[in-house]
Amino acid sequence: MGQLLVLSGKGGTGKTTVASALIQLSKVKHFADCDVDAPNLDLVMHQTVDPIITDYSGLPKAFIHEEQCIECGQCQSQCRFDAISHDQVKKTYVVDLNACEGCGVCELVCPVGAVHLEPIVDGHLQLYKSERVFSTAQLKMGSGTSGMLVTKVKRQMLEHGVESEWAIIDGSPGIGCPVIASISGVDYVLIVAEPSLSGISDMERIVTTASRFGVKTFICVNKFDVNIEYTDKIEAYAKAKGLDFVGRIPYDSQAVKVINQGKTIVEIDCASGRAVQGIYENIKKVIDNGGNL
Amino acid sequence: MKIALLSGKGGTGKTFVSVNMAFVAEKAMYIDCDVEEPNGHLFLKPQIEAVEEVKVAMPKIDHEKCTGCRKCVEFCRFNALAYVNNAVKVFEDVCHSCGGCMLVCPENAIVEKDKTIGKIEKGRSGEVSVKTGILNMGEASGVPIVKQLIENVSIEEALSIIDAPPGSACIVMEAIKDVDYCVLVAEPTIFGTQNLSMVHELVKLFDIPYGVVLNKCLDDENPAEKYCEENEIHVIGKVMYSHDLALLSSQGEIVSRVDSSYYAKFKTMLERIFEEVHHGTTSRA
Ligand code: SF4
Ligand code: SF4
Ligand code: SF4
Ligand code: SF4
Numbered sequence: 001m002g003q004l005l006v007l008s009g010k011g012g013t014g015k016t017t018v019a020s021a022l023i024q025l026s027k028v029k030h031f032a033d034c035d036v037d038a039p040n041l042d043l044v045m046h047q048t049v050d051p052i053i054t055d056y057s058g059l060p061k062a063f064i065h066e067e068q069c070i071e072c073g074q075c076q077s078q079c080r081f082d083a084i085s086h087d088q089v090k091k092t093y094v095v096d097l098n099a100c101e102g103c104g105v106c107e108l109v110c111p112v113g114a115v116h117l118e119p120i121v122d123g124h125l126q127l128y129k130s131e132r133v134f135s136t137a138q139l140k141m142g143s144g145t146s147g148m149l150v151t152k153v154k155r156q157m158l159e160h161g162v163e164s165e166w167a168i169i170d171g172s173p174g175i176g177c178p179v180i181a182s183i184s185g186v187d188y189v190l191i192v193a194e195p196s197l198s199g200i201s202d203m204e205r206i207v208t209t210a211s212r213f214g215v216k217t218f219i220c221v222n223k224f225d226v227n228i229e230y231t232d233k234i235e236a237y238a239k240a241k242g243l244d245f246v247g248r249i250p251y252d253s254q255a256v257k258v259i260n261q262g263k264t265i266v267e268i269d270c271a272s273g274r275a276v277q278g279i280y281e282n283i284k285k286v287i288d289n290g291g292n293l
Numbered sequence: 294m295k296i297a298l299l300s301g302k303g304g305t306g307k308t309f310v311s312v313n314m315a316f317v318a319e320k321a322m323y324i325d326c327d328v329e330e331p332n333g334h335l336f337l338k339p340q341i342e343a344v345e346e347v348k349v350a351m352p353k354i355d356h357e358k359c360t361g362c363r364k365c366v367e368f369c370r371f372n373a374l375a376y377v378n379n380a381v382k383v384f385e386d387v388c389h390s391c392g393g394c395m396l397v398c399p400e401n402a403i404v405e406k407d408k409t410i411g412k413i414e415k416g417r418s419g420e421v422s423v424k425t426g427i428l429n430m431g432e433a434s435g436v437p438i439v440k441q442l443i444e445n446v447s448i449e450e451a452l453s454i455i456d457a458p459p460g461s462a463c464i465v466m467e468a469i470k471d472v473d474y475c476v477l478v479a480e481p482t483i484f485g486t487q488n489l490s491m492v493h494e495l496v497k498l499f500d501i502p503y504g505v506v507l508n509k510c511l512d513d514e515n516p517a518e519k520y521c522e523e524n525e526i527h528v529i530g531k532v533m534y535s536h537d538l539a540l541l542s543s544q545g546e547i548v549s550r551v552d553s554s555y556y557a558k559f560k561t562m563l564e565r566i567f568e569e570v571h572h573g574t575t576s577r578a
Contacts, residue, residue: 010303010330010459016484037460038301038491040484059370080391098466103391104370141495144434144463173303173459174329177433196543198308198332205330208430226536227543251539253511259482260516 001030001161003154003186004283007171007179007210009202013194014222017255019170020044020264021276022190022283030167032157033136034182036123036149041170042136044264051126056137056152058145059102060117066092068114075106075115098142123149125156133160147177154185175209183213190218190246190283195230203234207241217243218286220279224248244286247279295446295453295472296566299496300479301488303330303459306508306532307478309542311456312336313549313559314476315421321452323418324442326468328411328426328435333456335545339416339423346412347426347438349390350405354381358402365394365403386433411438439467465495474570475503476529476562479517486516493524502569504529506562527569530562 006022008015016033020041023031033041062083064075069092076084076093083099084106086092095106097120107115123139135157137149150172157167169186172178183189189210193203203219210217219238224231231248238245252272255265265273296314300307308325312333315323325333352365352374359381366374366381373388374381385408395403411428426442428435435458446453457468469475475496479489489505496503504527507518511534521528532538538555541548549556 008304013304035302037462038488040487043483043487078392078396098463101389101391102370103389103393104368105391105393105396108368108393108396139462141491141498142463142466146462175430176329176428176435194304194543197335197545198330199543201332201335202330205430212431223539226539230543251536253513253534256482256511257513259484260514262483 001158001165001167002188003167003169004188004190005169005171005182005186006190006192007182007206008173008192009175009206010173013192013199014249015173015192016040016170017259017265018190018192018220018222018249018276019168021266021273022280023168024264024266025277025280026166026168028166028168029131030133030157030161031169032134032153032167033170034150034153034178035170035172036137036139036146036153036178037172039136039138044259044262045134046262047128047130047134049128049130051128054125055121056123056125056149057119058122058143058148060119061097061100061102062095062104062106062115063118064093064095065114065116066090068112069093070112070114072111074109074111078105078109080105101144125149125152127156127160129160133157146172147181150178150181154182175205179206179209183210183215186215188218188283188287189215190220192220192222193234195221195224195227195234200230200234200237207243218246218283219243220245220247220249222249223251225250244282246282247275249275249279294451294474294567294570295455296474296476297455297457297469297472298476298478299457299465299469299492300459300477301491303327305478305480305485305488307459308332308336308456310476310478310506310508311454312547313555314563315454316547316549317556317559318452318454318563320420321454322422322424322446323454323456324446325423325425325456326439326442327456327458328428328438329458331425331427334414334423334425336547337418337421337423338545339418341414341416343415344412345415345441346409347441348407348409349437350392351385351388351390351408352383352394352403353406354383355402355404356380358400360400362399364397364399368393368397386431389433411435413438413442434464436464436467439464443468443471466499469496469499469501472501474566475501476566477503477505478508479505480508481510481513481515481517483516486520489517489520493526504566504569506530506532508532509534529565530558532558
């Protein structure tokens with residue numbers, strides 16, 4: 001199965017708005033939301049079936065058994081993540097599960113075996129399976145293992161995706177480990193950039209990341225009319241880097257209205273929707289020369 | 294006093310609100326904790342006065358002493374060590390610097406060396422001192438940079454404005470754990486509202502007083518505003534979407550500098566925060 005991933009360097013540029021419109025237009029049978037920290041795609045991709053929910057556990061975390069603890073403080077002094085503190089009332093040491101990275105050092109150093117690493121549920125995977133397969137997940141607050149969950153979201157989609165040719169994935173924001181997990185294995189990346197100083201800096205960072213993976217990259221600009229000069233700059237940058245510039249989407253207050261009705265912007269006639277239609281056709285044209293969307 | 298600016302995701306205007314608040318505060322420190330993509334310096338354009346490297350400890354194997362027992366490899370929960378070609382190899386980009394392998398090695402064959410994962414730039418922009426954390430590309434975690442950024446902030450300046458990383462992951466918790474007030478910046482869409490509800494959960498967890506700034510508002514119904522009403526969250530300010538404002542921001546301009554009405558608006562927001570912190574009249578978990 002070929003995969004197109006939508007990225008933006010940073011959230012809030014309209015990545016999900018564009019991804020949902022492309023999913024709607026292309027009628028792909030498989031799609032996924034890899035923004036496991038704050039998934040939004042479900043709000044506009046209404047599902048008629050109930051999801052199959054599975055627990056997700058990252059690394060196990062440390063638990064201290066009070067009755068065994070002799071308050072020697074070794075675990076606290078060796079924990080590099082400041083995750084252990086002394087509870088004076090309970091007369092024991094306790095682990096802050098938000099700070100614990102599950103490295104196992106405390107378990108190693110405890111002289112009386114009072115510490116155990118135990119699995120905890122860090123989030124949930126959701127799989128909607130009807131005529132289309134939609135894979136998504138929600139990480140629990142403060143959990144740090146989102147890269148692993150992103151990989152699971154994609155795997156869950158692929159495992160249920162044998163009969164389909166293409167998939168569209170709404171990627172994770174940023175450039176860190178979840179983004180790298182979203183990029184690995186995809187065939188095409190579409191970057192949604194914003195025409196601003198910060199938008200350009202974010203875009204350049206994500207282009208660098210994508211190019212490390214040797215993935216074919218498209219660029220489009222959202223809210224292009226906010227700053228046409230910078231939009232031109234982004235287009236020139238794309239050309240200079242040999243990336244395909246596939247279109248400009250105007251700022252559109254209609255889009256906000258449509259989204260707030262829980263619809264994608266291509267479900268009514270509006271300026272931003274028409275622009276995404278053009279982007280979709282451009283991407284298709286390029287892929288048709290190599291792949292086929 | 295320390296104020297942190299949060300949003301469930303990037304792009305809501307968190308940096309926009311942060312830099313304007315820092316600007317109108319007259320004397321403040323602005324700390325950019327969005328270490329993956331720090332953007333505040335694009336607006337404040339500080340004169341860089343010092344650069345500090347951020348380092349973490351990485352294991353280094355003394356192959357002379359190593360007997361190949363593989364205890365370290367077995368211990369490492371992050372698979373950062375492997376035994377290949379009769380030697381232990383360290384995969385630095387997945388190592389969490391926990392120090393466990395060093396403790397477990399019976400031959401004392403592991404020592405630690407520093408590895409730079411990013412830097413902190415310190416500078417000034419008029420009355421605002423600016424600290425920017427920058428994570429090197431390809432590094433696993435920015436948490437050590439955030440830790441170093443917020444160390445000693447309270448004693449350095451009367452008012453510190455912390456531009457937190459987007460989201461609600463562990464790195465955000467690190468950035469807000471000692472602040473006096475959290476400002477949640479929200480967009481007027483159902484996406485924005487869902488993200489707002491996530492950071493709302495987060496600040497409730499931390500028991501820090503908080504309020505909301507509604508950004509990019511249109512005349513239509515605003516689901517984020519409705520969320521605030523339903524959950525009795527103080528709205529400390531509201532900024533309407535305008536093309537001029539978007540253009541100025543896109544050029545890296547601080548609107549309060551060029552437009553007195555925005556200056557007044559952000560000043561009022563800041564005063565509201567001071568009041569709420571001092572009188573405890575605020576949304577609280
Ligand atoms: S497992 Fe590691 S991070 Fe967690 S509490 Fe123990 S030493 Fe600290
Ligand atoms: S090392 Fe073990 S005994 Fe010592 S304080 Fe920690 S849990 Fe208690
Ligand atoms: S320091 Fe910890 S994470 Fe790094 S290699 Fe050693 S055991 Fe693994
Ligand atoms: S634990 Fe020490 S001696 Fe054993 S393989 Fe690792 S480095 Fe070598």
